[in-house]
Amino acid sequence: MGKEWRSFLRLLKRLPVLGLGGLLFLMVFVSPALSHRVLVFAYAEGDTIHSEAKFVPDTPVRGGKVLVLEQGSGRELLTGETDNRGKFSFKVPKEAAAGNLDLKIVVEAGMGHRGEWLLKAGSYGRNSEPLKNLASAANRTAVQAAPGPEILKLESQALETILTRVLERQLAPLHARLAEMAVRRVSLTDVVAGLGYLLGFFGLWAYFKSKGQRKV
């Protein structure tokens, strides 16, 4: 047996210690990535609602079951399934637009994972009135009659509709980004706080137990 062989054996004996050291290293330096919380967000664009679900931080929920519920009663309006990018789009349900309902969008990702997003009635469907009709109505009035307060009103209405559409399209990525930022991520502070709580809790426990044990 050579010297090297023996030192290798010694290394083998130390393996458990090294392994534990490695584990501790992992525990400290692994970035706090958590991936089994499901983040759902949704925004409206015209009469379509786009929803997206992912496991935090960034894995799409593929084939997750989507339920669109009425916020108040929990009535199911429609269901669907997310695609490979975790996305699911649907037309605003007629009754929701008519009744000004708040929508709760629930995504069930399987194995007990679930996330939801509340889409307020105000944030969709206000401009569901077809744009073309409005515009042509404005045109017609313009041809028929001289400019008056009515056509001004119509024009401004049409303008508002167009503006809302464009703004919605422009703001969609921003909405998505905001939704992402609204999610509380685990920070180092949380981890340290938790460990502190545990230390304090078990410290207190030991303190009271010790008081009971040796009566002074």
Place this chain on the structure above:
Amino acid sequence: MHISEGVLAPAVLTGGMALAAAGTAVGLKKLDYEAIPRVGILSAAFFVASLIHVPVGPVGLHLVLNGLMGLLLGWLAFPAILIALLLQALLFQFGGLTVLGVNTLAMAGPAVLCFHLYRPFLRRGGWWATGAAFACGASAIFLSGLMVALALLFTGEAFLKVAELIILAHIPVMVVEGLITLIIFGFLQKVRPEMLEAIYG
């Protein structure tokens, strides 16, 4: 492994709470003064372990360490896991307060079971103990997967399908946890044999 809030039926939630409370009561009864630091340390390890990613599979999984807790704590795993899960729910939003009972049961139950299952082999020492330590870490995850599937059974998900899905997804975690349990058991045998003797002597 954590079941989210709002998935389970109230009956399952209350049942889980009752059983978890019972388990915790048994654990607290067995808790003596010397064991408190051990419970605290393992509770902290469990609390942090869920942040360690095992980057395999579709869902992205994390360590649980419940086999290790069973191995070193027995029934004390119940209070240790309960407290760690409470803090995880409050600080990380893993699981939730209403699901606390079910989640505790799903993770601490297998820990206790594995403790009793593998104790005879761990007592024997040598290769038996080594193998049992690995099996303890791995099968605790397996059983936890079964428990989660069982809890979801009452929500209408097909048991076999869910169980298969969870267990298949957790195979890498089982291997990793088996190794970790084995390594830590070996480490304690060398460094703190008296601690193991107190449990397995």
